[in-house]
Amino acid sequence: MVALLENNPILAVVLVVAAGAAFGQIRFWRLRFGAAGALFVGLALSAMVPGVGEGMQILFTLGLALFVYMVGLSAGPSFFSDFKKQTPLLLAGALAVLLAAVTTIFGGKLLDVPVALRSGIFTGALTSAPALDTARRMTDSPDAAVGYAFAYPLVVFVAIAFVSFVTPRKWEGKRDTPSLTGVGLTPLTVRLHHGLSVHDIPGWDEGQVRVSYLLRNDSMCVVNPNEDLQADDEIVIVGLSDKVQRAAAAVGEVQQHRLQDNRTDVVFEPVTISRTRHYGATVASLNLPDRFGAVVTRVRRGDLDLLAADDMRLEPGDVVLVACPRDKMAEVRNFLGDSRRKITQIDALSLGLGLTIGVLVGMIPIPLPGGIMFTLGPAAGPLVVGTVLGALRRSGPLVWVMPQAANQAIRQLGLLLFMAGLSLTAGPAFAQLAVTQTGLRAGILAVVVVTVACSTLLLLAYLLGLSAPRTGGAISGLLGQPAILESAKSLVADERVEAAYATLFAFITIIKILLVPLIVAL
CATH class of the missing domain: 3.30.70.1450 (Regulator of K+ conductance, C-terminal domain)
Structure with a gap:
């Protein structure tokens, strides 16, 4: 069976998708993992069969690009029309990430977590692959990737619990835009x-x-x-x-x-x-x-x-x-x-061209003080481009937007590819670190960091008068993890969840990248 899975990566992927879907439907008190079930099943499988994850990086990168591009297309019009209204939320998100970075620095020193591993814990706790790329290049150590892989599944559990608690709450938000869902004419x-x-x-x-x-x-x-x-x-x-x-x-x-x-x-x-x-x-x-x-x-x-x-x-x-x-x-x-x-038909030309532009934008090097260069990566790049093209809707004969049914289908496919590919890649590193004292300290640090970030944003959103659904979407956007967004959306039918996600995701991704040099330096 081990050889069969190692020699047939497609079989491994579809097995993780199927078993993960079943696991994701199991209810743990009020919590269901949904699409994130594939993450945990894939981690377990790749920990038992270490070679099964070879070559999977392109799979989860493509899945992530598809997912965020579709989110951008869908949320683009409301993002730009409501941008001024969302400025307080953007500032709240930036403050939440800053406090998470401070917690990483001082918590890492207190728990004696090495700097490279600490930087990976920060990027994994906030589920930011573009920030991880910066951490790897700055530390020149594989520990950054190990920290990311170790923290990532832990914080998905914590974050899904957060949005499961927050999103269906009944506070409406005195300063929020009312939801259009369920409002009859x-x-x-x-x-x-x-x-x-x-x-x-x-x-x-x-x-x-x-x-x-x-x-x-x-x-x-x-x-x-x-x-x-x-x-x-x-x-x-x-x-x-x-x-x-x-x-x-x-x-x-x-x-x-x-x-x-x-x-x-x-x-x-x-x-x-x-x-x-x-x-x-x-x-x-x-x-x-x-x-x-x-x-x-x-x-x-x-x-x-x-x-x-x-x-x-x-x-x-x-x-x-x-x-x-x-x-x-x-x-x-x-x-x-x-x-x-x-x-129901997909315009392959506009989809392919839009994704190409997004990936290219994600590859553009952006200079930071100190001679450091970073890129938006395959997540933030397609999201930014998708948001802009979604707001434009069309350019001459090219129609960027898609029917909702097609958008949702591609988005779900991207999410499944991302979950399966990432989990099959990260399992061995997760298993190796989990049995050590350093792993215990790293796990504690990761949970504390994500709890500080989510709690800060929750408190600020409430003080800003935002609704519970928008707050749940904002927490999803703060972390940027697709399964967290899907968990929030599965709890309520409210367009404000996705709008808040799109508002924060790209902006906060850049903030995370900018904070990585601070964590490495201190």
Whole structure:
């Protein structure tokens, strides 16, 4: 069996993936390891069969690059739109890492952990492969990599426990942006008290409400945004409940019947955005009112039901809910594409090109004081590039963003490759150090360092008024380990988890790299 696994690395990888998936589903009190199960299974296997991990580095590097690039594409738009709002979180993350570095220095001296091993413990405790590369080059010792491999699985356990405790908590965060997940949109039929422009409806110009159906003199049609409404017209106002109620009270009287249930002349149907020319386009630029006498009121994106504001940009696979004259619906479907098959296809050109740019950016040497050079590496490089390209959405004919289903599939594949490859590589070093007194001291140091970092960020996030889901995502981003993010996401359906991860990951990776010379010098 040993020879079989050593001579068949693909068999070893798929075995770790399968057994790790099973192990990850086992519940330990409130804790389940999920994708991290492959990490522990792989460590155990490679400790028993040391040669099984040879040549696996390219596997987990590719998996990590795929994972972080997909995260960047998904979180890019919200990262840049909310960047100013996230400045306090970035500073909190930087302070948490700084305290972790100070703990590493003084704790390492107190526990008599050698400098090279200490630097590896720091990078492993904060799960930063780019920082490890800097530590290896500065210490010129294999102990840095051993410290990383030893600390890494220990802190994954601690960090998953942290996010499992924090993420599902009920504090909302007084200064946080509310989650859009699970927030339903309310349609109300309103009879107008007086004539007015659509733009005079409170919340229209701010994108807080939309108007779809119009009943005038027993004739049903779709409201044109530039139309002048008349007294006794009945319209349907759509939006969040409080915004709709406010708009309805200001312009008329809520009716008990529902105009949208009348599908004789006007239909209200979902249409999938699958034509590439509409990817990244705004709702307003579709110009459906003038083209077809139709209007988009909602956009379904994954699990989110969003109000279709004029400046909202459409992504591949978005499902728009269109109110349209019955005889025009076929033309609307043809115009928008409405192909489920097409949105499941992966654009290999944009994926390959984007990853290539990310890997190249990660290879660019960046000078530090003292003549030290570092690189972002195969993790931070693709993440930075993915975030930028995700915000751009497209460049001419190249569409960078992907449908959520495709993004999630590639992300999961990358995570599995990363977990399996890394664990099969790190097992022997982990087993060798674990049975020594130095290993015990190194393990204590690693757990203390990650606890200080996570606790500091948790406290600061709470004081900043951030929600529990965003705090859980921030802890995931502080460490950058993919399985920790997936553990947080599995606990709640909240887009703020991933947004916080993307906000912190690249920035904090650079901070970790910059702190490695300080740890080595002291």
